[in-house]
Amino acid sequence: xxxxRKRVEVNLEELDQIIDRSMHTPLNQSEGQKLKTxxxxxxxxxxxxxxxxxxxxxVNQPAAGAPVEEPNTGExxxxxxxxxxxxxxxxxNRVSIAxxxxxxxxxxxxxxxxxxxRQKEPATLVRFVGRAPLEATVFEMERLRCNACGQVFxxxxxxxxxxxxxxxxxxxxxxxx
Numbered sequence: 001x002x003x004x005r006k007r008v009e010v011n012l013e014e015l016d017q018i019i020d021r022s023m024h025t026p027l028n029q030s031e032g033q034k035l036k037t038x039x040x041x042x043x044x045x046x047x048x049x050x051x052x053x054x055x056x057x058x059v060n061q062p063a064a065g066a067p068v069e070e071p072n073t074g075e076x077x078x079x080x081x082x083x084x085x086x087x088x089x090x091x092x093n094r095v096s097i098a099x100x101x102x103x104x105x106x107x108x109x110x111x112x113x114x115x116x117x118r119q120k121e122p123a124t125l126v127r128f129v130g131r132a133p134l135e136a137t138v139f140e141m142e143r144l145r146c147n148a149c150g151q152v153f154x155x156x157x158x159x160x161x162x163x164x165x166x167x168x169x170x171x172x173x174x175x176x177x
C-alpha cells in the first residue's frame with residue numbers, strides 16, 4: 001500500500017502568471033515556493049512505479065531499495081508470440097499436400113515471366129481431434145514462389161479440414177481431462 005500524500009492543488013493559470021512576472025522581476029519567496037512545490041509534485045508523479053493490486057497481492061515484492069536479483073542462465077530470453085509451431089508437436093500424423101495446378105519449374109501465372117520454385121518451408125495447418133486423448137494432424141501444403149515477381153502460391157488444404165484448429169471432439173476431450 002502506498003503512503004498517503006498531502007494533496008497539492010496546482011493552478012496552471014497562477015503558475016503561468018508567476019513565470020511571466022519572473023521574466024521581468026525577480027520571484028518573491030511565496031511565488032518561488034509555489035513553483036518549486038508544483039515542480040516536485042510533477043516530478044514525483046512522473047517517477048511513480050505503478051503496479052496493480054492483483055500483482056502486489058500475488059507476488060512478494062522486495063523492500064524498497066533492495067536489489068532485485070535476475071536469474072542469469074547465460075541464454076537470451078526466447079522471442080516469439082508464445083504459441084507452439086507445427087514443429088513443436090511430436091508424433092502427429094503428417095499429410096503432405098502438393099499444389100493442384102502448379103509444379104516446380106512452371107511459368108508464374110501472375111507475371112508470365114518467371115518460374116515458380118518450391119519453398120523450403122511448407123505452409124502448415126495443425127488440426128486436433130479428440131481420440132485417446134488427443135490426436136493431431138499437421139497438413140503441410142506445398143508453397144511455390146515465382147523467382148521474377150516474388151508471388152507465393154500455396155496448395156489448398158483438403159476439403160475435409162475445417163476452419164477450426166480444435167474439433168468439437170478435441171474440446172470435449174480437453175474438458176473431460
